[in-house]
Amino acid sequence: MLVKALVFPHFDYCSALFLDMPEEQMDRMSRCMNAAVRFFTGRKRWEHITPDYINNNILKYRSRIKYTCVSLIAAVLRSAEPEYLTRSLVLHSAVAERQTRTDDLCLSVSGAATTCGQMSFAIGGARLWNSLPLGLRKGFQRPGIGADLRRYLLDLQSGG
Template identity: 35%
Template structure:
């Protein structure tokens, strides 16, 4: 996954550099539109597979997002990034990944996605009556592989989705 993250960062930085070359000629709204069209799709592409990545790989993606946010707002390198992201209404990369997985689970639970995703999700049925039985929780299946099986939708969805 490290090479995949590196490729994402390369493509995104290339687009950020191109936008930066014309940044003086455009206003903030146009710059935000260009970043939404040219940079953020690279960060969002297959980001459901990026859940459970090590922190150093997520940090690479977060740096790309922070650089794009600073480009849009013309803020300095050492300005605090959280208010900038909040003003742009952007989620941080790890939150974007969790949001995407929650969206997939929601759509699968409400029959808006293909059946193969909803077949992966199993409802938790307790052996006895519990106070939490009205919440329609998901059960966590056992996974045989220790490397990538922990990042499957069936394994991650019960942990991420409320």
């Protein structure tokens, strides 16, 4: 798994910023990652690559971005640092004064006028956080949320 140690960190560098990456660029990055996986598994170009992702417990590029973003959100919620991110990531319970149907672990999502603003870390990340199952969001105080999140994303990726 030398590729996991030497190549994949380059894909993960600042990946939480890539929530708003255009689909065309996302596809290019996914193809680059597929090429790296094909290189170390020996799979030919015309062969399907998904079994290699599943067998080696590798998250696909889009899932890696989600993993990094949600891990960063959990760390910010847990430590309340840095302050500028804490101000933009507010739990719904701190905002709502009346009874609502949402649970207390949803992040409030503010509006943005532009498409770029809609996919910013504060808004796109909050939507991503709110889309997670409640059981996973409840564990954000534990340092082990990363393993649970990874397992959840791998299950989604494999169709489970």
